[in-house]
Amino acid sequence: MTFPYFSDLASIGGFALSILSILLSTILIIRTKNIANAVEKTEAKIKFASEGEIILASIHSCKESIFAGGDLNIEIISTLRTHIYRYEHTYTPLHQKEDKAHLVKILYYLRRPLDKIDREKLCQELDYFDAIFHDESKESPLIEE
Numbered sequence: 001m002t003f004p005y006f007s008d009l010a011s012i013g014g015f016a017l018s019i020l021s022i023l024l025s026t027i028l029i030i031r032t033k034n035i036a037n038a039v040e041k042t043e044a045k046i047k048f049a050s051e052g053e054i055i056l057a058s059i060h061s062c063k064e065s066i067f068a069g070g071d072l073n074i075e076i077i078s079t080l081r082t083h084i085y086r087y088e089h090t091y092t093p094l095h096q097k098e099d100k101a102h103l104v105k106i107l108y109y110l111r112r113p114l115d116k117i118d119r120e121k122l123c124q125e126l127d128y129f130d131a132i133f134h135d136e137s138k139e140s141p142l143i144e145e
Helices: 006-067 074-090 097-111 119-137
Strands: none
Touching (some): 006 119
């Protein structure tokens, strides 16, 4: 006795298994990416807990010298820019969209020539950045789990 439709059933079964394997592979890839992001965010939080206060103190001292109205020299700008870059690259997983926008604004003001830097706007952006630092050091709700 022969089964004339056996080859058709085998083809359909093989096709169904290939679709199932593609779906499972996609789910595994997405899940692996989520786990990698969670690990990266946890590492950034641990690093922030140990180094964040140093960066905050330096940024705060630069902000105070800007408030004092003294000369805004290249050393202050360079120090501030270095710490902003360090924060931006080291703690990227902790950033929210609004934080990134403020970092871009701060760097825009710091890249301008010394005589064209708008101190008031720079201080406004640094105030936001200072607030973010204080929030993150207290496990702020801005950091998503």
